[in-house]
Amino acid sequence: MRTLYESGPRKRVKVLVPFFALWFLIIVGRLAELQVLNHAKLKSEAQQQTRDKVEVRARRGTIFDQNDRILATSLPAETVYLQPGKDETAEVNIEKVRQLQPLLGLTDAEATRIIGLIRSRARFIYLKKRASPETADAVRELNLEGIGFERDRIRIYPQGKLAAHVLGWLNDEGKGGAGLEYAFDGLLGGKPGSQVILRDARGRPFETQTLLEAQPGEDLTLTLDSTIQYYAESELAHGLSEFGATWGTVIIMSPAGEILALANSPAYDPNNGAPADQNLWRNAAIKANFEPGSTFKIVTAAAAVESGLVGFDQAFDCSAGSLVAGGTVIRDHKRFGVLSFAEVFSESSNVGTALVARRLGPRVLFDEILKFGFGERTGIEFASEEAGLVHPLDRWNKTSSLEHVAIGYEVMATALQVLRAMNVFATRGWLVRPRIVLKPSETERTSGLPATHEVLDGRTAEDLIRRVFTLVVEKGTGLPARLEGFSIAGKTGTAQKHLGAGLGYSSTEHQASFVGFVPAENPVFTMIVVIDSPRGELQYGGQVAAPVFRRIAAAVLHYLRVPPRLEQRVKPVPAEPAAEERP
Amino acid sequence: MVRKSWTTREIVLAAAFTLVLVAVLTLYIWYQTEYVRLNYEIDRLQARIAGLREEVRKLEAERSRLLSLDRVEETARGELGLTDPRPGQVIYEEPPAGAPGKTR
Numbered sequence: 001m002r003t004l005y006e007s008g009p010r011k012r013v014k015v016l017v018p019f020f021a022l023w024f025l026i027i028v029g030r031l032a033e034l035q036v037l038n039h040a041k042l043k044s045e046a047q048q049q050t051r052d053k054v055e056v057r058a059r060r061g062t063i064f065d066q067n068d069r070i071l072a073t074s075l076p077a078e079t080v081y082l083q084p085g086k087d088e089t090a091e092v093n094i095e096k097v098r099q100l101q102p103l104l105g106l107t108d109a110e111a112t113r114i115i116g117l118i119r120s121r122a123r124f125i126y127l128k129k130r131a132s133p134e135t136a137d138a139v140r141e142l143n144l145e146g147i148g149f150e151r152d153r154i155r156i157y158p159q160g161k162l163a164a165h166v167l168g169w170l171n172d173e174g175k176g177g178a179g180l181e182y183a184f185d186g187l188l189g190g191k192p193g194s195q196v197i198l199r200d201a202r203g204r205p206f207e208t209q210t211l212l213e214a215q216p217g218e219d220l221t222l223t224l225d226s227t228i229q230y231y232a233e234s235e236l237a238h239g240l241s242e243f244g245a246t247w248g249t250v251i252i253m254s255p256a257g258e259i260l261a262l263a264n265s266p267a268y269d270p271n272n273g274a275p276a277d278q279n280l281w282r283n284a285a286i287k288a289n290f291e292p293g294s295t296f297k298i299v300t301a302a303a304a305v306e307s308g309l310v311g312f313d314q315a316f317d318c319s320a321g322s323l324v325a326g327g328t329v330i331r332d333h334k335r336f337g338v339l340s341f342a343e344v345f346s347e348s349s350n351v352g353t354a355l356v357a358r359r360l361g362p363r364v365l366f367d368e369i370l371k372f373g374f375g376e377r378t379g380i381e382f383a384s385e386e387a388g389l390v391h392p393l394d395r396w397n398k399t400s401s402l403e404h405v406a407i408g409y410e411v412m413a414t415a416l417q418v419l420r421a422m423n424v425f426a427t428r429g430w431l432v433r434p435r436i437v438l439k440p441s442e443t444e445r446t447s448g449l450p451a452t453h454e455v456l457d458g459r460t461a462e463d464l465i466r467r468v469f470t471l472v473v474e475k476g477t478g479l480p481a482r483l484e485g486f487s488i489a490g491k492t493g494t495a496q497k498h499l500g501a502g503l504g505y506s507s508t509e510h511q512a513s514f515v516g517f518v519p520a521e522n523p524v525f526t527m528i529v530v531i532d533s534p535r536g537e538l539q540y541g542g543q544v545a546a547p548v549f550r551r552i553a554a555a556v557l558h559y560l561r562v563p564p565r566l567e568q569r570v571k572p573v574p575a576e577p578a579a580e581e582r583p
Numbered sequence: 584m585v586r587k588s589w590t591t592r593e594i595v596l597a598a599a600f601t602l603v604l605v606a607v608l609t610l611y612i613w614y615q616t617e618y619v620r621l622n623y624e625i626d627r628l629q630a631r632i633a634g635l636r637e638e639v640r641k642l643e644a645e646r647s648r649l650l651s652l653d654r655v656e657e658t659a660r661g662e663l664g665l666t667d668p669r670p671g672q673v674i675y676e677e678p679p680a681g682a683p684g685k686t687r
Binding site for chain 1: 644645670675
């Protein structure tokens with residue numbers, strides 16, 4: 001019996017074998033051309049067409065206040081772009097833009113700019129950066145050719161303008177541009193990862209491979225309390241509007257140095273990115289150097305008592321109302337008679353303070369100024385901070401600087417430095433380093449400065465509080481800061497604004513300030529209010545800044561549940577019936 | 584060319600070998616398929632977890648926005664007609680007798 005193999009048509013095999021051999025050789029030849037001869041060139045072209053290596057931005061850390069309220073957080077978003085096809089006309093792509101304009105919320109100006117790019121044959125055009133996922137999905141549903149999406153993130157500041165100057169903002173690249181966003185950009189930003197997007201022959205992505213996982217940024221918890229911050233901002237804005245002032249700042253700090261509120265007005269909404277006007281996002285509390293005026297007298301008073309050169313029982317004749325110092329005249333805001341040491345400061349007599357300074361001499365005053373931390377940065381965790389200006393002693397004018405410095409001129413300081421100096425009394429002698437970041441705690445290492453050090457004898461501080469600084473508020477220039485049921489220690493300041501080199505001081509432009517702490521006997525917080533260039537009749541720190549201090553202090557003490565002193569509490573009254581219950 | 588015909592034993596052995604080979608290949612393919620499927624499932628679940636985490640963050644941000652103090656004050660004063668307490672309407676409780684800090 002013949003097998004299957006014995007019955008095959010050999011003739012046909014003889015014809016087919018050379019045919020298949022030739023076919024095989026052609027294929028091998030073509031493969032050799034593609035894989036060997038043109039390998040490098042074709043591989044590069046293929047990778048360019050089918051693989052995109054993209055950076056994956058890490059999730060930015062969240063910023064919380066001390067009560068874990070979110071101040072800044074990052075949410076997913078998508079950036080929508082257009083890649084015009086090689087064969088497509090400009091009109092086709094312009095039509096796509098017109099179709100997407102309402103969906104993406106593009107303004108006419110933005111649409112015109114994009115159309116211009118299409119006409120100039122740009123091959124890649126961003127249509128909308130950081131669109132919400134919902135918007136991106138709506139665009140995706142249209143399934144338009146050439147429209148692509150990049151994963152991105154959007155920074156949200158849920159409290160709007162609150163603490164804007166503290167937080168700062170992010171630039172277009174997602175990097176911190178100001179405030180803590182800038183100072184802690186490395187910590188918050190994390191480390192970016194990378195992905196390869198594989199595309200098909202038509203350029204459509206079909207697979208994403210992660211090469212390196214992005215490491216999310218760390219969260220930041222601040223010492224700020226949103227509620228206290230809100231009171232500070234509201235009352236400051238109210239004060240600016242009431243007195244027609246240009247700008248103002250309020251800082252509230254615990255005696256231990258934790259910043260509870262740091263407000264500047266006018267404010268801006270960081271959700272809209274960087275404001276065009278740089279002055280609007282400048283953190284004046286730490287960046288504005290100004291001559292502090294009478295608030296600086298706290299240093300003169302401390303130098304006087306600490307050195308033992310002036311006693312509380314001494315009196316100063318201020319009846320002339322003015323004093324000549326090196327060809328310049330120092331005047332009082334009103335005519336006084338003979339003032340005691342305490343009254344010199346409670347009435348904020350410039351003449352009396354100059355007389356006190358003359359008994360001290362420049363060296364004693366200069367040393368005290370340095371001890372109180374003027375002329376050096378406080379070490380708060382912002383990236384940049386002004387150090388103020390204290391001229392070296394050998395550059396002091398021998399005939400006038402002593403008197404001028406004693407009343408807060410010829411020195412420059414930031415609001416935070418003045419606050420820190422006043423806080424020395426609140427802590428009974430300790431100069432603290434202010435801090436605004438609670439966690440992570442290693443940020444404490446960012447400054448080489450010691451956290452606290454003693455600069456004043458505790459008894460000196462206590463005496464000055466009891467006999468001078470509470471008198472300022474009880475009977476002196478700070479009376480409008482008086483708060484029923486609480487003892488406040490403070491000092492007013494009214495500084496004429498310097499008009500520039502050789503132009504002297506303005507007689508109409510002032511910086512009004514009030515710095516103090518409450519309750520004086522056991523302080524809960526220290527606060528400074530600075531209001532720049534108030535308009536109208538009220539110009540003095542006691543008239544402009546002290547009432548703002550009182551309103552903020554009242555709200556904050558109530559919020560912190562600090563009860564007023566028993567003997568000064570107002571008699572309780574029943575609550576008024578609601579309107580609908582009234583007869 | 585003459586070829587030897589297969590015995591029944593050989594055919595059974597060949598069939599058994601083929602069966603085992605097919606079974607092994609099937610098992611291998613099933614294993615690979617299942618491996619890929621489970622990886623897809625893990626990817627899908629991880630994406631879902633990430634999505635839900637983002638959703639939580641979004642809701643937290645929304646809660647924070649809704650509880651922002653200017654909005655709360657606006658609602659309290661504007662819609663609910665609430666006002667600040669008048670002096671004396673806030674009653675401070677006395678600490679109990681014998682509590683630390685109490686003086687007689």
